[in-house]
Amino acid sequence: MKWRFLVGAVGVTAAVAAPAQDSADIRRLAEETRKVAGDLVAQVRGELTKELEFSGPLRAVVVCKYTVPEISSNISRRTGWRVTRVSLRPRNPALGTADAWEQRVLLDFDRRAERGEKPESIEFGEVVSEPAGRFYRYMKALPMTPLCASCHGPADRLTGTVKALIESEYPHDRAMGYSAGQIRGAVTVKRPL
Numbered sequence: 387m388k389w390r391f392l393v394g395a396v397g398v399t400a401a402v403a404a405p406a407q408d409s410a411d412i413r414r415l416a417e418e419t420r421k422v423a424g425d426l427v428a429q430v431r432g433e434l435t436k437e438l439e440f441s442g443p444l445r446a447v448v449v450c451k452y453t454v455p456e457i458s459s460n461i462s463r464r465t466g467w468r469v470t471r472v473s474l475r476p477r478n479p480a481l482g483t484a485d486a487w488e489q490r491v492l493l494d495f496d497r498r499a500e501r502g503e504k505p506e507s508i509e510f511g512e513v514v515s516e517p518a519g520r521f522y523r524y525m526k527a528l529p530m531t532p533l534c535a536s537c538h539g540p541a542d543r544l545t546g547t548v549k550a551l552i553e554s555e556y557p558h559d560r561a562m563g564y565s566a567g568q569i570r571g572a573v574t575v576k577r578p579l
């Protein structure tokens with residue numbers, strides 16, 4: 387029952403919030419925000435691919451630990467929006483833990499993928515009112531691709547050294563054991579209005 391309420395709540399907020407802006411405004415917000423989220427995905431993919439190709443997964447862990455947070459804070463500074471990545475099972479709980487709104491959306495993304503929606507095109511955005519003000523909030527699903535398996539896949543897909551490095555750097559890691567096509571997490575954008 388609780389589950390039904392939570393998922394319902396996502397839809398309800400959207401229905402309530404939408405009339406506050408006209409639909410052309412919402413479309414513009416969605417388009418601009420989608421572009422910024424896409425920018426993060428593309429930069430991360432570029433860095434990861436390069437590092438995996440030239441130096442292997444061990445070095446690429448450094449990209450994930452240092453370069454990715456740097457890319458997202460650069461985008462956040464440039465836009466003035468919070469732009470980052472979160473998950474229901476984070477590797478780095480300090481940066482990757484989803485807040486209540488994000489958890490609801492991520493649960494809904496999993497359901498949408500189970501119902502057969504293509505994970506790479508799953509996204510959601512809406513205007514929300516919070517104690518700190520009104521925001522356009524947006525998330526885009528990050529599905530597991532072959533690129534991700536060497537660090538987030540089933541334990542037997544990780545080499546011993548990568549596994550050992552992750553275990554020592556991230557003692558609270560919950561982000562192994564994902565299979566192809568599952569949603570690993572999402573880019574999340576929170577944009578003050």
Ligand code: HEC
Pocket residue numbers: 434443444445446447450451452455471472473475476477478479481482483528529530531533534535536537538561570571572
């Ligand atoms: C070379 C290893 C490596 C690869 C390959 C990799 N990741 Fe990660 N991923 C990490 C590490 C390490 C972190 C923790 C970063 C930090 O310290 O904030 C992380 C964090 C994340 C997070 C942020 C939430 C969390 O769990 O902390 C998401 C989302 C994520 N990865 C998705 C992906 C996706 C999707 C792919 C494939 C496109 C991928 N990763 C490929 C190592 C990797």
